[in-house]
Amino acid sequence: MFSGIPVTKALSPSDIYLSAHVIHQGELNLIRINTESGEIPLVTWMEKKVHLVPNPEKTDWIGFLGADLTASPGRNDVVVKMSNSGPEQRLNMEIREKDYGVRNLTLPQNMVDLDAETLARVRKESAVTNALWEAEPSSPLWDGPFIKPVPGEVIGPFGRRSVINGQPRSPHTGVDLRGKKGTPIKAINHGRVVFTGDHFFSGLSVVIDHGGGIQSMYFHMEKIQVQQGETVKKGAIIGFVGSTGRATGPHLHWGVRVNGARIDPSQLVDKSNQLEE
Numbered sequence: 001m002f003s004g005i006p007v008t009k010a011l012s013p014s015d016i017y018l019s020a021h022v023i024h025q026g027e028l029n030l031i032r033i034n035t036e037s038g039e040i041p042l043v044t045w046m047e048k049k050v051h052l053v054p055n056p057e058k059t060d061w062i063g064f065l066g067a068d069l070t071a072s073p074g075r076n077d078v079v080v081k082m083s084n085s086g087p088e089q090r091l092n093m094e095i096r097e098k099d100y101g102v103r104n105l106t107l108p109q110n111m112v113d114l115d116a117e118t119l120a121r122v123r124k125e126s127a128v129t130n131a132l133w134e135a136e137p138s139s140p141l142w143d144g145p146f147i148k149p150v151p152g153e154v155i156g157p158f159g160r161r162s163v164i165n166g167q168p169r170s171p172h173t174g175v176d177l178r179g180k181k182g183t184p185i186k187a188i189n190h191g192r193v194v195f196t197g198d199h200f201f202s203g204l205s206v207v208i209d210h211g212g213g214i215q216s217m218y219f220h221m222e223k224i225q226v227q228q229g230e231t232v233k234k235g236a237i238i239g240f241v242g243s244t245g246r247a248t249g250p251h252l253h254w255g256v257r258v259n260g261a262r263i264d265p266s267q268l269v270d271k272s273n274q275l276e277e
């Protein structure tokens, strides 16, 4: 050891808590790190920075690791480093496949095939939303447990694949929650409204950026109650349940992205509530 060069204290394994070493497609894991004397932990997973939220004393940091619904199974270690100095630590993490089931539907072909004009509209709209997921994450605005946007139970499960008239379609990337037309929809945490609009599939839609790479979306609304760019508090009413866009009846489609990964939104509520225990 060279004299005069401060020795950085290495993190002991007990300073890092991972909720699990196995994560299935569409699931969320929690990372929690205890630090001393102003150290800032830097966490990377799947080549992306994991945004951590500290307690007021900055001694306890938490963050979420989300595996996309279609993430490739295999070993993907979590890398933890302290304030740009000190040794890097690797924590085992393995992504496993998950079967969310298949639903076979038979529909009149004219309901399935989109005409050229509609197809062009859909492509334009998905480019708008894709830009939201690819945007550089802002600082975390969320605080404490996430809540459900409406009290209704899940009537359309996350991840289920649809086969329509024998043709495989995109899997369900959110959950459908039961809700009568006009039921108020609440922001699941603090954030900023980054999108409001009326899209072919999702109808009247709102996207909230909670910062730190966490975004939530709300589709098929009857009415939107917020403006793009507006800051909202957890529990604020952002609109009302409806059946706009391509929906068979009133319900709320609720989706969540964590660092771009499409995860089961219920996981965000469950895991963030574990923080309070």
Ligand SMILES: [Zn+2]
Binding pocket: 156, 172, 174, 175, 176, 252, 253, 254
């Ligand atoms: Zn849905």
